[in-house]
Amino acid sequence: MGDPLDRDAALALDMADPLRAKRAQFALPEGVVYMNGNSLGAAPVAAASGMDRAVCVEWARDLIGSWNLHGWIRAPQRVGASIARLIGAAPDEVVVADTTSVNLFKLLVAACTHRSGRSTILTEPGNFPTDLYIAQGVAATLPGRTVRTVTADRLSEAIDDDTAVVLLTHVHYRTGAMHDMAAITAAAHARGALVLWDLSHSVGALPVDMNGCDVDLAVGCGYKYLNGGPGAPAFLYVAKRLQDQLASPLSGWMGHGTPFAFDDDYVPAQGISRFLCGTPPVLGLAALEAGVAVFDDVSPADLLAKSRALSDHFIEMVEARCAGQGLTLISPRDASRRGSHVSFAHADAYALCQALIARGVVGDFRAPDAIRFGFTPLYLGFEDIWRAVDTLATVLEERAWDRQDYKVRAAVT
Known part of the structure; x- marks a missing residue:
């Protein structure tokens, strides 16, 4: 042949x-x-110049003033808004923060707590290992929670009244098999469960539609198809309708409503910013911003x-x-x-x-x-x-x- x-x-x-x-x-x-x-x-070619500016101008010359002068403090929201366009989300539904694993933990705990009368995190065997490990850690941390795995062909029928959250990777890391996001999300909602999608092997290579599929929660990494560099910060998505209903278990100061008031007691920020935790990784964000910018006219x-x-x-x-x-x-x-x-x-x-x-x-x-x-x-x-x-x-x-x-x-x- x-x-x-x-x-x-x-x-x-x-x-x-x-x-x-x-x-x-x-x-x-x-x-x-x-x-x-x-x-x-x-x-990306632009990543080197972007990081050079962040180091040699913003850090070395303008020092701490760059948090205001060069917008470091708003970089998680700014880059998140750029990623939102790639996943069919509103600009204020995505924020860049932490790692994929940390974001999974935050959103899984938030989802399980929001569905407090339900005990099960439903996922599939062979899911990306960190997703399974984090789910197991959440179940071990929250009393009465369990992780249940069901093969992909039985997922929708396995969602029941005890399912708090369905955790799935949109594109399987090993085989490349892609779930029907809209159908599974609808099946979960029909039984009162939330859905958390891992977009790490989707975003930047395939169109994804968070709002069109009525998705609740999602995470994704910045170093694969988004070309943000090794260890690039990750992102998370929370549907606007859920943002002020969910509580992040990692109540760090950047998720506070007024972090520079330095209050003793935690008061979460409004909207997507409440899912921030620690200080933004500015140099990593500079590289990721260059990677995401390549998609502007795509x-x-x-x-x-x-x-x-x-x-x-x-x-x-x-x-x-x-x-x-x-x-x-x-x-x-x-x-x-x-x-x-x-x-x-x-x-x-x-x-x-x-x-x-x-x-x-x-x-x-x-x-x-x-x-x-x-x-x-x-x-x-x-x-x-x-x-x-x-x-x-x-x-x-x-x-x-x-x-x-x-x-x-x-x-x-």
């Missing part, structure tokens, strides 16, 4: 791509096909169309070029049920991943046997996909992955 997409056809698709100019806004290494933006996004429709086209072509090419080489697709074949990464299982997936990285094709491994390939619409092109599959086919045909040094697991996989 011939290639379903030859190199000339790939180049022609790149020339017709409405997002092709975006690649120049990222500092990508020459010769590398970066297919791991679903884990750590590439560095059409959500173009983003989705390219994400699906890239991943569809990749699957078709891999199955044509690499047939009989031990790869099994574990992501949904239907693009409408898939996020912006594709995973294949292989008996030696870790070594295979290392062999590809050594040849400039960067994906990643997820235990026990998956190799993931991310499709970041802003800087990945169709010719990149052609090169990646060509390299993958060569590595498999030559068994180039079968080396002991490729099989030694590093601390980060």
